[in-house]
Amino acid sequence: MPDVINADGTIRQDNWAVVPRPEDGESLAIPSDQPALIPADLWLAGYEHFTGNDRIGVWFDSHDEPEIIADKVNELPLIGVNFPRFVDGRGYSIARLLRERFGYRNELRAIGDVLLDQLQFMKRCGFDSYALRADKDINHAATCLNFFSQGYQAATDTDLPLFRRRAG
């Protein structure tokens, strides 16, 4: 089973599958033996069927709009946000919207082109698990999640930007 990184830098085994968007004319290939993330719009399309199933979560691609499930996020046990390329920064905004605007409380995972040097940004935007790209050294993750002991801004991780902490 592949490893995922937790927000505190520890590593755990995890068997969630990411089901790709099916080609035209094909159907969604949900594995029977492991929990799976499916494209969010397809989950919504089959909402009656999927809701309440704690072995089905959703994933968003970077151009997707998380607004489509705004009122349903906490029905999901796990949401993945895909980084098709690590330089595509849309996933950070998607994560903050899921957490801060839609109030998502369960696990939020970065998937795709997830590298070490972006982990702390992801953590600050509300991701709490990270499926690191397989060729990267997972043992360096704890260091990279904690390069900085504080930040200037408010984000998902804190309501206290530095200007408010300085006043206190």
Add this chain to the structure above:
Amino acid sequence: MYVYDEHDRQMAAERVAQFRDQTRRALAGELSEEEFLPLRLQNGLYVQRHAPMLRICVPYGMLRSDQLRRLARITRDYDKGYAHFTTRQNVQLNWPALEDVPDILADLAEVEMHANQTSGNCIRNTTTDQFSGVQADEITDPRPYCEIIRQWSTFHPEFAFLPRKFKVAVNASEKTDRAAIRIHDIGLQIVRNDAGELGFRVHVGGGLGRTPMVGPVIREFLPELDLLTYLEAVLRVYNRYGRRDNKFKARIKILVKALTPEGFAEKVEAEWAHIKDSPTRLTPEAIERMKGFFTEPPYEALDNATDLLARQRFENRDFDQWLSHNVDVHKKPGYAIVTLTLKKTGTPPGDVTDHQLEQIADLADEYSFGEVRVTHHQNVVLADVRQDRLLELWEAITPMGFGTANLNTLTDIICCPGGDYCALANAKSIPVAEAIQRRFEDLDYLYDLGNIDLNISGCMNACGHHHVGNIGVLGVDKKGEEFYQVSLGGSSHHDADIGKILGPSFAREDMPEVIAKIIDVYVDQRTEEEEFLDTYRRIGIKPFKERVYA
């Protein structure tokens, strides 16, 4: 000037440690070139024509004398003993070695400097008017807001991988715009509303490059406490919807154009409605605290030295000219704003040696409370000089090469490093600037011509801001040969405009003559009170075209 506290110092130190770790992994092959690229860019490190180039941040252009001395030492220890002031008020080193960069950053952090986000697809250095805090006509000092924006944008977790680079500029003067805010991704004009409250007029979507645009207003009045939440809304809309499929269409100006300014503004307002009362909303205390860093230096109670200066001017014509052109009015009686020009013919515009950096530091300590400002025009300002010491200062700087009395004239050229240094350039720019400076060496003639912005870029990326020069020169490549395209009528000031292309491009050796013909048309056609741009706007491009291509 802003002073780091323990929080800033800690984050600066952590940033250096982080980049040291990243550089080690890059050199060990654990990070690919592609993976390392945005990391090093966001630490100021380009790989250029001859070597890496390091762009060091000078937040909104402010430098202390100890920082200047440290820069001088760094250019000696790690580079070839000179540095280059850029059009965005930063400093560049042209020859550092990759493996030395973490040490350079550590040396900078010791004097509260850094190279954060001076490159890459992130929020860059916030720039402003070099006369902030010392000019009479500003609404309020813009620098506290610049520093608030600097801190908010530094390592912002959501906006480190934008579609493209993102530049913010702030202006506080009602009459002038030395910060060129309308050619920035966000331009903030400080204003007061009818109720007397302080706020910002927000321009979004200005920029140069391949698709030059003057930024439209998307909000007439933004209360000051809402500054950061509104910026966050603009950035979030851009981060989500800006184009990522084509580098040349990825700037926010393309998104603003596609949605129309009204459509873009609606999207921002909708986003902002959700976050305007979030913890990111500024507090009056936070603004007051920041203003506390930008208080006045201990000025003495003086009268204007009118009689003394009149006598000195009468006795010394060169001093008189320098005073007329390179010295500006200060808000305090008895003081003056002095611009040290880095435009001596034969020296690339904006270049300074390590020794000159130290000389500037000494001048700052001796004449201007230990601080200087770097200008968008690649000059350096001593903002607080006593009027009764101007003659003494002028005598000191003339042999140093900072006294060329050509500020804002045709030879005060803005110029990018060009093909001599930059890997992106299509053509050299420095030799063109020099040839034009040589053709127009007669200062009296220059003064007679008045204010003319001549801007030169070595390629489309427009680091020399050619589009907004009254006369713009762009280096182009034609079948491997360097040619130069000329445009007329640009402006970066309150009346911002993009220049129009004159016609087919010219060989380098023809450039001084081409500029001379353009100037001749102006001289023939101008009325008594007209500056170059006024004449151009009245008579249009045709007479210039006819003369140049005759």
